Amino acid sequence: MDVLVCFRVVPDMSRACEEDWTELAMAHPGAAFPRIFDSFDEVALEMALRFRDECLKSGENARLHALTVSDIADDRLYEKLFALGYASVVRLDCNTGSLCTPNVKAALIASRIRETELPDVIFCGEMGGIGGSRMTGPMLAEQLGLPCINNVSDVGYLRGMPDIRTTCAGTCSRLSISGKAVLLAGNSEHGLLRVPTIKARLAARGMKAVVIAVSPVWSLAEIRPVTLFRQQAGQNCRFIEGTAAEQAEAIANIFKGGGP
Numbered sequence: 001m002d003v004l005v006c007f008r009v010v011p012d013m014s015r016a017c018e019e020d021w022t023e024l025a026m027a028h029p030g031a032a033f034p035r036i037f038d039s040f041d042e043v044a045l046e047m048a049l050r051f052r053d054e055c056l057k058s059g060e061n062a063r064l065h066a067l068t069v070s071d072i073a074d075d076r077l078y079e080k081l082f083a084l085g086y087a088s089v090v091r092l093d094c095n096t097g098s099l100c101t102p103n104v105k106a107a108l109i110a111s112r113i114r115e116t117e118l119p120d121v122i123f124c125g126e127m128g129g130i131g132g133s134r135m136t137g138p139m140l141a142e143q144l145g146l147p148c149i150n151n152v153s154d155v156g157y158l159r160g161m162p163d164i165r166t167t168c169a170g171t172c173s174r175l176s177i178s179g180k181a182v183l184l185a186g187n188s189e190h191g192l193l194r195v196p197t198i199k200a201r202l203a204a205r206g207m208k209a210v211v212i213a214v215s216p217v218w219s220l221a222e223i224r225p226v227t228l229f230r231q232q233a234g235q236n237c238r239f240i241e242g243t244a245a246e247q248a249e250a251i252a253n254i255f256k257g258g259g260p
Contacts, residue, residue, distance in 0.1 A: 001055060001062045004119040005048045005086075006109055006140070007041035009074045035074050037193065040125030044185035046193045047155055048123050049084060054157040063087045065119070068209075069094055069108055075208055082204035083196035089209040106139035108214055113144060118180060121162055126150060126186040141182035149177075150184040 011033040037045065048064055055062040066081050069092045078089045092108055113119070122144075124137035141148035149164060153172075156163035161176045167187060196204070238254070240247045 001060055001121070002065065002117065002119040003048050003051065003062055003121045003123065004065045004067060004113070005041075005044050005123040006067050006137075007045055007125070008038045008068055009035045009070060009072070009077055010038050012036045035072070035077070037077065038125055038127075039191075040127040040185060042125075042193045043188050043191050044123040044125045044183075045081070046190050047152070047183075047185045047188060048121075049194065050190060051121070051155045051157065051162065052085065054155075054163075058157050058160075060157065060160070066090070067092070067109065067112065069105055069214075073209070073211070078209045079201070079204045079207055080193075080196060082207040083200040084194065091209040091211050092214045093211050094214050102133050102135035103139050106136050106143055109140055110143035112212070112214070118144070120180055121155075122146070122180075122182045124182060124184050126152075126184045137182060137184045144182070146180055146182050147177070148182045148184065149175075151186040152183045153186060153188045154190070155183065 012035065013033060015033050036042075045066070052062040052064055064086045066078075066086050066089045068090075071093055073091065078091075081089050090112070092112060094108060113122075122140070124140065126137070127134055137150075138148050149166065151166045151168040152164055153167040154165040156165075158176060161178055162181075162183075164175050164177065164183065166173045166175070240250045242250070
């Protein structure tokens, strides 16, 4: 069974102090702070590892692969994935300026996936996308023609199929899927990526991601709305000035159908 996890690496803004915020507008944040896995994508990476462990208990071999879209080589983090047992890491080298819309990022990932054998399970972070849009994962599923399941809190392995647990608004559900699917990792009690052993770290030292240079085959102008129009909207509020008595009188006139 082949499992793919889509992830991204972001600056660790928790390291910023109050004085740093005045500098962020003048410099790229990635140059000032260490880089870490996106929090929701970290959940997806750990969830895939737990799914692999469950597969191994049932005698099924699960091969883990990871994919990211970035113009920055985060080799230290890639080594950690190799040390944890990921068979491959692929970095689609693309200028992040073209990733301002989730549909562009989803199209790039989908194009890469189509060039290889479609994985049995694809994990994405629930909030994947610039600004936490919640759109990249569903758009990826749409482009691949796969079902998309959100709010996934854990995934096991039962009778040859992924055994999925979802949690939404305190309600837990459980379902199994017999085909390929995109799973969006949400809140989970296993939200932190496990730490590899020193031996595994040493064995993975020097291992690097496969870098593939990509670029959108369309311009951003072509994916923006061509025609814009303003919807009909009513007046939502009125500002009433004057003394309390004058304001009360104006409000009474409004309710009677008159002006302020």
